[in-house]
Amino acid sequence: MRHSTLVLKLLAHELSVGVRSMTRYQLISIGLGGAVLLAYGIADAVVALRGSADTLRQLPWLWGSGLPTVMLAVGVLAGLAIGRLARDRAFAPFLKALPLSIAKRRVMAAVAAATFGIPLAAMLGGTVFLACMLIEKPDPLKWAIGSAALFAAGLFAAATWRVLRSAGQDHPQRRDGGTRRSLRLGSIDRARPAWIGIWAWKIPAGDIRRSGQLIAAIIIFTLSVLLAAGASLAQRQAAPAALAALVIGFIVFMLTLRYHPLGSPVLRTAPIGFTRAWLRLMRLPLLLSAAVFVLPASAALAAEPAAWALPVAGGFWLLVLNLAYAAFAAHFMKTPFLAAFSFIAALGYSFYESVEYGRTILIGFVLLILWLWHRARLRFRHG
Structure with missing residues (x-):
C-alpha cells in the first residue's frame, strides 16, 4: 500500500x-x-x-x-x-x-x-x-x-x-504534561449528568489550555462587541449593538456546541433520556452565548432606553436560533461543520423563499427541525 x-x-x-x-x-x-x-x-x-x-x-x-x-x-x-x-x-x-x-x-x-x-x-x-x-x-x-x-x-x-x-493541542500523539492551564470549568459543569459538557469539549480535567487560537478568538469577539457597543453609544441608536448581540451570541453558540457524546455507548446505555442529555449538552454553550449577548445588549439599552424592545427581542430570537441549531447539531452529532453549513443553508433558503411565497414557507423549516430532532432521538435510543 x-x-x-x-x-x-x-x-x-x-x-x-x-x-x-x-x-x-x-x-x-x-x-x-x-x-x-x-x-x-x-x-x-x-x-x-x-x-x-x-x-x-x-x-x-x-x-x-x-x-x-x-x-x-x-x-x-x-x-x-x-x-x-x-x-x-x-x-x-x-x-x-x-x-x-x-x-x-x-x-x-x-x-x-x-x-x-x-x-x-x-x-x-x-x-x-x-x-x-x-x-x-x-x-x-x-x-x-x-x-x-x-x-x-x-x-x-x-x-x-x-x-x-x-x-x-489536539494532536493525538502530543506529549504536553507540563502545559500551563488557564480556566477551570468543573465548578459550572457539575449538574447531572456531571462533566458532560467538558466531555463534549474534550477538555482534560476540565481545564482550558491557553492557545493562540483561543486568544485570537477572544480578541476577535471582544473587538466585535466593543465596536458594536461603541457604534450604538455614539449614534444613540440601539439597533447596531442589538443586532451584533444576536449575531455574535449565535456564532459563539455554534462554535461551542458539540453533540458527539450522544453517539457514545456510554451515554446511550446510561439511565438518562435523550431530551435531558440534549438539554444538558447545551448548558455551557448557552451560558457562553448569553454572556456574550449581555454586553452589547446592555449597550443598546443604554444608548436608546426607549427602544428596550430591540435587545429583548434579540434575546428571544437568540434563544430560538440556538434551540433550532441544537436540533441540527444533534442530528449531525459528529460533524459540527456540516451541521452549521446545513443550518445556515436551510435557514437562508427558507427566508429567501418566504419573500416570494409568504411566511407560511417557514412552517416547512420548523417541520425540518422537528424531524431532525426526532431522528437524533431515534439514533440515541436505537443506535
Whole structure:
C-alpha cells in the first residue's frame, strides 16, 4: 500500500461505511429528495440570474472584490474542514504501529486534502463559468479559472495550516504534561449528568489550555462587541449593538456546541433520556452565548432606553436560533461543520423563499427541525 494514499483510502472507506449503514428507504429518500431540491434550486438560480443579468454585469464591486473575496473565503473554510479530516486520519491511533514519521504523515494528509480539493475547485469554477454564460459576462473562462484558482489557493493554504498544526493541542500523539492551564470549568459543569459538557469539549480535567487560537478568538469577539457597543453609544441608536448581540451570541453558540457524546455507548446505555442529555449538552454553550449577548445588549439599552424592545427581542430570537441549531447539531452529532453549513443553508433558503411565497414557507423549516430532532432521538435510543 502506498503510504501517500493511505489517508485518502481511509476517508473513502469511512464514507462507504456511512452509506452502507443507511437503509434502502433512507438512500432512496435522500437521493430523490436531494435531486428534487437540487433541480429546484438550480432552476430558481437560473431564473434569478437571467432576470438580473444587466444589473449583475454592471456591478464593478461584485467582479472586482466581491467574487474574489467570496471564493477565497469559501476555499479557506473548505480547507480548514478537509485539512482537519485528513490530519486526524493521518495521526489516527491505530496507525501508530506503522513506521511513519511525522513528516510522512503530514505528506499523507496533504495528498488527501489536495485530492479532495482539486475536484471541488473544478466544480466551483464550472459553476462560475455557467453563471457568466447565463448573464452573458465577457470572458467567462477567465472568471471561471480565476475563481477556481482563488478557491484552490485558500483551500490549500488553510489545509496546509491544519496539517502543520499536528503538534498542536489536539494532536493525538502530543506529549504536553507540563502545559500551563488557564480556566477551570468543573465548578459550572457539575449538574447531572456531571462533566458532560467538558466531555463534549474534550477538555482534560476540565481545564482550558491557553492557545493562540483561543486568544485570537477572544480578541476577535471582544473587538466585535466593543465596536458594536461603541457604534450604538455614539449614534444613540440601539439597533447596531442589538443586532451584533444576536449575531455574535449565535456564532459563539455554534462554535461551542458539540453533540458527539450522544453517539457514545456510554451515554446511550446510561439511565438518562435523550431530551435531558440534549438539554444538558447545551448548558455551557448557552451560558457562553448569553454572556456574550449581555454586553452589547446592555449597550443598546443604554444608548436608546426607549427602544428596550430591540435587545429583548434579540434575546428571544437568540434563544430560538440556538434551540433550532441544537436540533441540527444533534442530528449531525459528529460533524459540527456540516451541521452549521446545513443550518445556515436551510435557514437562508427558507427566508429567501418566504419573500416570494409568504411566511407560511417557514412552517416547512420548523417541520425540518422537528424531524431532525426526532431522528437524533431515534439514533440515541436505537443506535
